[in-house]
Amino acid sequence: MRLFLAIPTPQALQQQLKNLQPLAPDGVSLTRTENMHITLAFIGDGNIAQIEKALAHFNFQSLLVQQEGLGVFEGRKRSILWAGLAPNQQLFYLRKNLTSCLNRRGISFDLLEWQPHITLARCSTAAHKTLMKEFLKQANNPTEAFRVEEFALYNSVIEEGLTRYKVVSRYALQL
Numbered sequence: 004m005r006l007f008l009a010i011p012t013p014q015a016l017q018q019q020l021k022n023l024q025p026l027a028p029d030g031v032s033l034t035r036t037e038n039m040h041i042t043l044a045f046i047g048d049g050n051i052a053q054i055e056k057a058l059a060h061f062n063f064q065s066l067l068v069q070q071e072g073l074g075v076f077e078g079r080k081r082s083i084l085w086a087g088l089a090p091n092q093q094l095f096y097l098r099k100n101l102t103s104c105l106n107r108r109g110i111s112f113d114l115l116e117w118q119p120h121i122t123l124a125r126c127s128t129a130a131h132k133t134l135m136k137e138f139l140k141q142a143n144n145p146t147e148a149f150r151v152e153e154f155a156l157y158n159s160v161i162e163e164g165l166t167r168y169k170v171v172s173r174y175a176l177q178l
């Protein structure tokens with residue numbers, strides 16, 4: 004299983020982000036708009052019931068998030084082109100509270116330094132230097148902030164060659 008906790012993005016933002024995606028020549032894969040999300044924690048293989056139990060009483064205030072800036076995580080082989088978020092302490096607290104909750108129940112998750120982002124595309128590093136440069140040069144006009152009222156536990160599956168994120172459970176944030 005590929006379980007992860009993430010914030011879904013609103014459709015209006017998805018459409019704006021779609022305009023920032025590069026063309027998709029060979030070796031470039033674009034995130035489908037409905038899949039655009041902000042990962043809060045990647046769990047991978049895990050016990051769904053145990054995770055649901057850990058989060059059953061999870062409580063956090065809803066928050067405002069604003070997309071801002073573009074970036075690239077340049078890997079040795081593959082790179083990730085992403086849309087960033089405006090600095091947001093509440094979002095970091097949300098991640099921190101979630102990971103504490105998982106830790107308390109002995110549920111393991113990605114331990115790399117968390118950098119909130121929305122993945123827009125992936126490509127091979129060596130073959131797409133120019134594409135990455137052009138991506139970063141684009142104007143990223145300010146988008147409207149959106150209120151995050153929930154996050155979800157997703158299971159990432161591949162169906163007919165397409166990555167799909169299936170909602171396993173939803174967690175509302177307090178208004």
Ligand code: ATP
Binds near residue numbers: 007160
């Ligand atoms: P693909 O099918 O192309 O791999 P994907 O990367 O979006 O698509 P998953 O690999 O299932 O799908 O990952 C789901 C989410 O978890 C994505 O946001 C991904 O960036 C994130 N993720 C995956 N592996 C890790 C990891 N080891 N550490 C942190 N986040 C991860």
Ligand code: MG
């Ligand atoms: Mg992946």
